[in-house]
Amino acid sequence: MANIRPQDMGKPSEQLCKIENLMPLPAPYDKPGMEPDFSTPKDAWKDTYCTSLDGFVGNETLVRPKTKEEEEAMVKQFLTGLERLFSDETNRNYLQPLMLSFEYCAKCNTCSEACHVFKASGEAEIYRPIFRSEVMRKIAKKHFGGGGLLSKFAGGDIDINFETIFRLGELAYRCNLCRRCAQTCPLGLDNGLLARELRKVFSMEMGIAPKPLHEKGSMLQLKTGSSTGITREAFLDMIEFLEEDIYERTGKQYKIPVDKKGADILLTHNAGEYMAWPENPAAFAIIFEEAGLDWTLSSELLGYDNVNYGLFYDDAQSRKSVLVK
Amino acid sequence: MLLTVFIYASIIAFIGISLYKAYQYAKMPMHGRWELYPVPKEPGEKGHYGGSYYEDLEWWNKPRQVSHSGEIIDMMKEMLFIKNLFVNQRHQWWLSYALHLGIYLLGLWTVLLAVGAVMELSGIPLTTAEGVSASFAASMVYYITFISGSVGALLVAFGSISLFLKRMFNETFSKYTTPQEYFNLFFIFAVVISGLMVWSADPGFNYGREIMKGLFTFSPIQADGALTAHIILLGVLLIYIPQTKMSHYVGKYFAFHKILWDNEPNLRNSKMEEVIKGAISYKPKASWSAPHIKPPAPAPKDEK
Numbered sequence: 001m002a003n004i005r006p007q008d009m010g011k012p013s014e015q016l017c018k019i020e021n022l023m024p025l026p027a028p029y030d031k032p033g034m035e036p037d038f039s040t041p042k043d044a045w046k047d048t049y050c051t052s053l054d055g056f057v058g059n060e061t062l063v064r065p066k067t068k069e070e071e072e073a074m075v076k077q078f079l080t081g082l083e084r085l086f087s088d089e090t091n092r093n094y095l096q097p098l099m100l101s102f103e104y105c106a107k108c109n110t111c112s113e114a115c116h117v118f119k120a121s122g123e124a125e126i127y128r129p130i131f132r133s134e135v136m137r138k139i140a141k142k143h144f145g146g147g148g149l150l151s152k153f154a155g156g157d158i159d160i161n162f163e164t165i166f167r168l169g170e171l172a173y174r175c176n177l178c179r180r181c182a183q184t185c186p187l188g189l190d191n192g193l194l195a196r197e198l199r200k201v202f203s204m205e206m207g208i209a210p211k212p213l214h215e216k217g218s219m220l221q222l223k224t225g226s227s228t229g230i231t232r233e234a235f236l237d238m239i240e241f242l243e244e245d246i247y248e249r250t251g252k253q254y255k256i257p258v259d260k261k262g263a264d265i266l267l268t269h270n271a272g273e274y275m276a277w278p279e280n281p282a283a284f285a286i287i288f289e290e291a292g293l294d295w296t297l298s299s300e301l302l303g304y305d306n307v308n309y310g311l312f313y314d315d316a317q318s319r320k321s322v323l324v325k
Numbered sequence: 326m327l328l329t330v331f332i333y334a335s336i337i338a339f340i341g342i343s344l345y346k347a348y349q350y351a352k353m354p355m356h357g358r359w360e361l362y363p364v365p366k367e368p369g370e371k372g373h374y375g376g377s378y379y380e381d382l383e384w385w386n387k388p389r390q391v392s393h394s395g396e397i398i399d400m401m402k403e404m405l406f407i408k409n410l411f412v413n414q415r416h417q418w419w420l421s422y423a424l425h426l427g428i429y430l431l432g433l434w435t436v437l438l439a440v441g442a443v444m445e446l447s448g449i450p451l452t453t454a455e456g457v458s459a460s461f462a463a464s465m466v467y468y469i470t471f472i473s474g475s476v477g478a479l480l481v482a483f484g485s486i487s488l489f490l491k492r493m494f495n496e497t498f499s500k501y502t503t504p505q506e507y508f509n510l511f512f513i514f515a516v517v518i519s520g521l522m523v524w525s526a527d528p529g530f531n532y533g534r535e536i537m538k539g540l541f542t543f544s545p546i547q548a549d550g551a552l553t554a555h556i557i558l559l560g561v562l563l564i565y566i567p568q569t570k571m572s573h574y575v576g577k578y579f580a581f582h583k584i585l586w587d588n589e590p591n592l593r594n595s596k597m598e599e600v601i602k603g604a605i606s607y608k609p610k611a612s613w614s615a616p617h618i619k620p621p622a623p624a625p626k627d628e629k
Contacts, residue, residue, distance in 0.1 A: 006500070006501070080614070084611070088353065089610050089611045090609060090612065092356075092604070092607065093357040095353050095354060096579065096583065097356055097359050097580075097584050099350070100584065104577070107501040107506070108410065108417050109414070109417070109497060110409070110410060110413045110414040112497075113413065128497075130501055134501055152504070153503070154505050155503030155505065179361055184412075184413040185409065186403070186408075186410040187580060188580030188585050190359075203615060205613050205614050205615055206614075207615035207616050214617075219617070315357075316613065317617070
């Protein structure tokens with residue numbers, strides 16, 4: 001669909017937007033053959049997940065309902081969640097920032113130039129920071145305003161149907177909450193915050209949140225104490241492995257300092273690095289050792305895993321994660 | 326006399342509804358920390374490069390340093406010059422700043438009309454049968470009123486209609502503009518045009534000072550059809566503005582001072598500690614429904 005407007009979120013279309021003009025990657029990936037593989041979405045996903053936004057699936061728990069009744073129930077659940085978002089009983093922690101960003105946007109579009117998702121997508125309209133926010137505003141104005149002439153006058157001119165809500169569940173995850181938009185906003189408003197508020201409706205009301213954040217993120221953290229499931233012993237094993245790996249690759253024997261008392265620098269990595277990208281902590285170790293710095297890692301839980309996945313999508317989970325610490 | 330009462334009512338409504346809006350935001354529950362660096366009240370270089378007290382060793386044992394001047398300077402840059410728009414979207418700034426500068430100049434014009442009216446009521450006329458008064462103070466008030474009023478009105482007219490047209494004809498802007506947003510800009514334009522029509526018959530704004538005198542002495546205002554229409558339009562605009570997002574003069578304060586720039590630490594025995602204790606002791610009367618928040622009730626046991 002060309003020339004997309006926020007009102008088009010609920011329009012029937014197999015795929016609202018095709019991402020075709022991705023920004024060229026920076027060096028060294030701009031050389032022929034250097035560009036990483038880009039796997040196209042599988043056709044079978046269409047039946048199970050929401051591919052009707054941009055063809056991609058970022059939220060695998062957002063599953064296409066089997067019946068019309070289930071679709072209607074999903075819309076109803078979303079609207080109940082929206083009401084909870086605007087309530088000072090259920091959204092005490094974020095009501096004030098939500099209301100400000102909801103109410104005062106002048107749509108001056110300054111944020112678009114600051115958004116790397118929008119720019120890198122070749123300026124796909126659905127990724128414009130105010131697109132998602134405006135869809136949310138239109139739904140809320142229609143739902144709370146009754147859908148009459150006055151609410152249309154204020155901008156509540158959107159179909160609140162299953163497709164609108166389903167696509168919004170994906171669109172809420174086309175933002176990495178970097179808040180560059182808020183940094184440039186002349187009114188100090190925050191489209192990242194609104195994206196997060198939408199994620200809260202899906203997660204806290206409908207139980208829909210991407211597995212890496214929820215099931216394998218905050219839930220695992222609440223169960224084992226660590227989002228990666230790494231215990232202290234496993235962490236110490238990992239450090240030993242890193243030392244051996246560095247030796248094999250460079251021929252240099254480093255002793256990575258752990259729990260060194262009185263060190264100048266306590267280095268804390270993102271916990272996922274140890275599991276998924278151990279070369280990153282290894283690179284830090286080499287640089288810090290070669291620079292002769294007085295540094296240490298910590299084998300305490302807060303020292304090697306202080307992530308709070310709840311911050312990305314769910315207030316209840318973020319509060320619980322803090323309590324675990 | 327009705328016009329006098331209406332003007333008072335619209336001014337009171339503008340101030341009253343704006344204050345009520347501020348009160349509504351101020352009484353909202355304490356929100357989670359959501360500051361965004363750089364925070365200009367951080368002293369010295371920290372306020373510029375995005376640092377904070379967290380960089381200091383044992384910051385919790387040191388006296389909290391806050392640069393009020395840094396905060397005020399940044400605030401003034403934003404209020405007086407719309408700095409963020411100037412830096413990040415210059416094309417839009419020219420139009421938006423014309424509108425806002427025009428409003429500021431009309432604010433100054435209103436004050437000077439009041440000053441002129443008080444002077445005339447005190448026996449210091451701004452104009453005589455020969456023209457502008459020879460008195461330095463009186464002529465200064467007369468000319469600055471003339472410049473601020475005329476330039477302000479022209480800027481507001483240009484800003485409002487150019488923003489209106491941009492929203493209409495720029496493909497991106499038109500997608501996101503609601504009917505109300507078009508109406509708001511056009512309403513401002515219509516009010517200024519009605520004002521410019523009245524002004525064209527009396528470029529020295531003597532009618533403005535007469536209105537002020539009527540307000541100060543609570544006496545009837547002499548107004549022809551054009552002036553009556555302008556007063557009514559302006560009054561309705563004043564009542565309307567604080568009920569819309571044009572009241573961003575209220576919202577902007579909270580967005581910057583209470584969210585983006587609020588990084589007050591929670592120290593022992595501090596005021597913040599009290600606020601947080603109060604906030605966490607609140608027991609919400611409702612909750613969300615997802616299974617990880619409200620686990621489904623266990624199925625009733627089959628009692629046979």
